[in-house]
Amino acid sequence: MRRMIVLLIVVVTALLASPRDSSAGDSNKALEDALKSKYDLTKTGIDRVRITKPGTVLVIQKENISGDLASDATFLTNKVENGDISQAKGFGAVLQDKKTSRVFKAGERVYVFKLEVKDKAVEFFLVSCETYDVNVHGSSRQTRYKSLLSFEFPEGFLATADADTVKKTVDAIIVPEQEAKAASTKTVQIGQTPEEVEGILGRPDKIVDLGAKKVYIYKDMKIIFADGKVADVQ
Numbered sequence: 001m002r003r004m005i006v007l008l009i010v011v012v013t014a015l016l017a018s019p020r021d022s023s024a025g026d027s028n029k030a031l032e033d034a035l036k037s038k039y040d041l042t043k044t045g046i047d048r049v050r051i052t053k054p055g056t057v058l059v060i061q062k063e064n065i066s067g068d069l070a071s072d073a074t075f076l077t078n079k080v081e082n083g084d085i086s087q088a089k090g091f092g093a094v095l096q097d098k099k100t101s102r103v104f105k106a107g108e109r110v111y112v113f114k115l116e117v118k119d120k121a122v123e124f125f126l127v128s129c130e131t132y133d134v135n136v137h138g139s140s141r142q143t144r145y146k147s148l149l150s151f152e153f154p155e156g157f158l159a160t161a162d163a164d165t166v167k168k169t170v171d172a173i174i175v176p177e178q179e180a181k182a183a184s185t186k187t188v189q190i191g192q193t194p195e196e197v198e199g200i201l202g203r204p205d206k207i208v209d210l211g212a213k214k215v216y217i218y219k220d221m222k223i224i225f226a227d228g229k230v231a232d233v234q
Contacts (some may be wrong), residue, residue, distance in 0.1 A: 007034070014091040015044070015082075017018070026158045027158070027160070027191045028117045028118070028119065028158065028159075029117075031117050031122075031158060031161065031162075031163060031166070032078055032115065032116065034162070034163035035115055035117065035122065035163045035167070036115055037163070038163060038167060039055065039056045039058075039112050039115065039176070040055035040056045040113065041055050041056075041112060041113055041115065042054055042055035042056075042111035042113045043055070044070075044111075044113050044127060047071040048070035048071060048113070048116065048127050048144060048146055049070050049071060049131070049142070049143050049144050050093070051111070052204060054111065055111055055112065055113070055131065056109075056111070056112065056176050056177075057109050057111065057129060057177040058109065058110050058111070058112060058174040058175060058176055058177065059107065059108070059109055059174065059175055059176075059177050059180045060104050060105070060106055060107065060108045060109075060110065060124070060173070060174055061106060061171075061172060061173055061174065061180075062083075062085060062106060062172070062173050063085075063103060063104065063105055063106050064078075064085040064086075064103065065078050065085060065103065065104040065126075065147055065149060065173075066078055066087055066101055066102075066103055066104075066147060067101065067102055067103070067104055067126070067128070067145035067146055067147035068100060068102075068145065068146065068147070069100050069136075069143055069145065069146075070103045070127055070128075070143055070144040070145060070146045071135065071143065072100075072146070075125070075146065075147065075148040076101060076147055076148065077150055078147060078148065078150065079150050079152055080149060080150065080151045080152060080169075080173055083172055085173065089229060100134060100136070101147055102132075104145070104147065107130070108128065108129075108130070109129040109130070109177060110126040110127060110128055110129060110147075110174065111126065111127050111128075111129060112124050112125065112126055112174075113125055113126075115129055117158060118158075119158065120152060120153055120155060120157075120158065121150045121151060121153065121158075122150075122151045122153070122158070122166055122170070123148060123149070123150045123151075123153050124148070124149040124150075124151070124170070125146070125147075125148055125149075126146060126147045126148075126149060126174070127144050127145070127146045127147075128144045128145045128146070130144070131143060131144050132144070132145065140228065143161065149173065150175065151166070151169055151170060151173075154182065155167075158210050181232075184188065184199055186200050186210045187200070188200060188230060188233055189230065190229075190230050190231065190232075190233075191229050191230060192229065192230045193228060193229065193230075194214070194216070194225060194228070197216060197223055201218060204216035204217055204218050205217055205218055205219060205224075212226065212227055213225065213226055221233060221234065222234040
């Protein structure tokens with residue numbers, strides 16, 4: 001017994017005496033702060049159903065993100081590795097098998113109310129922008145759904161990564177709504193060639209060829225070419 005106590009004292013003393021490497025924690029905190037500057041975090045009530053301060057709206061780009069009732073104490077964890085989304089396996093899968101869970105669809109909007117940087121992961125805690133009718137214990141009520149999205153990275157990657165690099169990985173799964181709208185905007189400019197226009201809008205529904213003048217007809221616009229260049233858009 002005495003020998004065990006002496007051994008325990010030696011181990012504890014060694015741990016206390018050894019220098020602590022705070023560089024990893026410092027780099028994680030710096031990256032976390034940099035990422036938070038790119039997303040305005042949403043503030044919610046205790047049950048996460050009431051939104052007290054809306055933040056950045058994110059649009060889901062890929063399906064297979066599982067969520068559960070916003071008021072539940074535990075979170076459904078979705079891991080993202082190399083662009084693929086997966087859920088917990090083994091005992092963790094049992095914990096995630098909730099009768100009230102649902103899968104978010106691509107195009108749905110969510111808020112991020114918490115963001116954390118770990119040694120090998122960046123975690124986004126999400127809650128749906130919309131509310132849903134849910135039957136709980138025989139009664140119907142309006143609620144939101146929440147989810148934990150954990151972006152997994154190789155050992156040591158996050159220690160030197162910058163926020164822009166991490167955000168590119170995040171954007172493939174959830175992207176700020178304003179950025180999604182900007183990316184979907186297709187602009188045709190005067191002077192572009194037919195090939196350039198087709199690269200932006202695809203093949204037209206109809207082409208009217210008048211020799212030096214050509215008209216591309218799309219569902220909601222006409223593009224007029226003169227001598228092989230865009231001359232007017234109607």
